[in-house]
Amino acid sequence: MSTAPSLLSQLIADISKKGTILEDYLTRNGLPQPSFKTSAPIDLAIPASEESLIVGPAEGLKWIGMTEIYLLTSLQILCHFNIAQSIPLGSPIAFNELAKKTSLNESLLAHYLHMASTHHYFYEPAPGFAAHTAGSRLLAEDEGYRACAWLRADIFFTACSKALETMTRFGGSAKPEEAPYAVAFGDVFFAHLEKEPWRREKFAHSMKAMTSGSEVEEIAVVYDWGSVEEGGLVVDIGGGMAHISAAIATAHPHLHFLIQDLPSLADQANTHIASRSGPKASHLTFHPHDFFTPQPAIARNAAVYVLRNILHDWSDAHCQQILAHIVDAMGPKSRVVIVDVVVPEPGTLGMYEEAQMRTLDLTMWALFAARERSMEDWEGLLKVVDERLGVLKVVEPPRMRRYAVMEVGLLGEGVGGMEARPI
Numbered sequence: 001m002s003t004a005p006s007l008l009s010q011l012i013a014d015i016s017k018k019g020t021i022l023e024d025y026l027t028r029n030g031l032p033q034p035s036f037k038t039s040a041p042i043d044l045a046i047p048a049s050e051e052s053l054i055v056g057p058a059e060g061l062k063w064i065g066m067t068e069i070y071l072l073t074s075l076q077i078l079c080h081f082n083i084a085q086s087i088p089l090g091s092p093i094a095f096n097e098l099a100k101k102t103s104l105n106e107s108l109l110a111h112y113l114h115m116a117s118t119h120h121y122f123y124e125p126a127p128g129f130a131a132h133t134a135g136s137r138l139l140a141e142d143e144g145y146r147a148c149a150w151l152r153a154d155i156f157f158t159a160c161s162k163a164l165e166t167m168t169r170f171g172g173s174a175k176p177e178e179a180p181y182a183v184a185f186g187d188v189f190f191a192h193l194e195k196e197p198w199r200r201e202k203f204a205h206s207m208k209a210m211t212s213g214s215e216v217e218e219i220a221v222v223y224d225w226g227s228v229e230e231g232g233l234v235v236d237i238g239g240g241m242a243h244i245s246a247a248i249a250t251a252h253p254h255l256h257f258l259i260q261d262l263p264s265l266a267d268q269a270n271t272h273i274a275s276r277s278g279p280k281a282s283h284l285t286f287h288p289h290d291f292f293t294p295q296p297a298i299a300r301n302a303a304v305y306v307l308r309n310i311l312h313d314w315s316d317a318h319c320q321q322i323l324a325h326i327v328d329a330m331g332p333k334s335r336v337v338i339v340d341v342v343v344p345e346p347g348t349l350g351m352y353e354e355a356q357m358r359t360l361d362l363t364m365w366a367l368f369a370a371r372e373r374s375m376e377d378w379e380g381l382l383k384v385v386d387e388r389l390g391v392l393k394v395v396e397p398p399r400m401r402r403y404a405v406m407e408v409g410l411l412g413e414g415v416g417g418m419e420a421r422p423i
């Protein structure tokens with residue numbers, strides 16, 4: 001009995017077949033192989049009959065970024081008008097019914113649904129009907145992923161539209177008030193969130209979604225939390241809605257967590273903490289604290305200070321202030337666990353990963369006038385804060401690509417329990 005080939009096998013066969021068609025076409029017409037070299041043809045002019053998607057730089061530049069702009073706009077509009085939540089999960093809905101339900105213009109709604117479906121968000125099972133795909137279902141069910149779409153369309157896109165103006169006016173300034181975000185919105189990113197609670201809430205949800213599932217679970221295993229003494233205090237600095245601490249607490253109930261963030265996040269964080277069941281909830285305490293001010297007495301001599309996705313938001317001068325307050329509070333055995341991006345040596349990543357890394361780097365600039373750091377940058381930053389501060393261990397979590405977990409301690413006299421290890 002013969003079994004039908006799997007979808008992946010069919011795709012592989014299709015790619016191979018189309019590759020052969022392209023190769024034959026190039027040979028028949030005496031054309032060179034596709035290439036990115038300066039001397040390569042700018043227009044390959046392969047006719048549509050050859051079923052090839054390969055284009056030269058001329059055709060590429062004509063379309064550059066266009067699809068992404070309209071995909072982003074579609075997701076922005078569809079999320080804003082709660083379209084994903086208005087489509088039933090089990091059955092398709094007619095466009096006209098959906099338009100009536102959401103008080104939208106049916107024709108425009110259809111245009112945006114069609115655009116989103118080119119990237120597998122929603123699909124049209126029969127003409128004039130909308131239904132869910134796995135991606136649009138996630139938008140329907142998870143506020144955090146809807147907030148991710150908002151973060152890109154309303155925040156990153158708007159800030160990036162002011163990048164050129166910002167560079168022209170302020171050059172390479174490292175002041176948050178001279179970042180593209182501040183130029184676009186007239187305020188510094190976190191101060192703006194403070195003033196507009198709906199923004200703050202959406203940002204916190206997007207942060208939670210961006211650290212969801214396996215990444216959060218990984219934080220609980222990549223660092224040796226088990227070696228921290230019973231009842232040891234973990235201070236989660238800029239801990240947002242307590243999602244990281246909560247994940248570690250679930251796996252390591254012997255620890256206590258103090259989650260520090262701006263006072264405006266208290267309600268959201270406390271609601272999240274309270275929603276957790278069992279006695280572990282009592283191990284998590286939110287404490288409003290501005291990390292540019294000295295650490296309070298309750299956070300002194302903690303076992304671990306966690307900084308996840310915090311320092312890359314700030315220039316070296318700002319990071320020095322944050323770290324100096326931590327060093328001041330540290331005991332000889334205290335550790336700082338920095339979970340952040342580490343930019344690898346140039347040319348060591350594949351093209352796709354390199355592009356993602358550059359995206360993160362420029363996002364830091366667009367929002368905060370900050371940058372991602374290489375390992376050399378991280379070590380230099382620590383040494384400026386305190387000569388004794390050094391990286392003891394670096395772990396690269398397999399699922400948190402581009403990230404490293406850096407364990408930092410006070411080297412030299414009084415270092416307890418751990419030897420300094422080379423990276």
Ligand SMILES: C[S@@+](CC[C@H](N)C(=O)[O-])C[C@H]1O[C@@H](n2cnc3c(N)ncnc32)[C@H](O)[C@@H]1O
Pocket residue numbers: 190207208211237238239240241244260261262265289290291292307308309310313
């Ligand atoms: C990029 S988020 C990271 C949140 C969390 N650590 C995570 O990994 O998902 C940065 C956090 O820093 C907080 N934050 C910004 N400025 C702060 C300040 N001056 N003091 C304390 N927290 C601050 C923000 O409210 C936000 O929760």
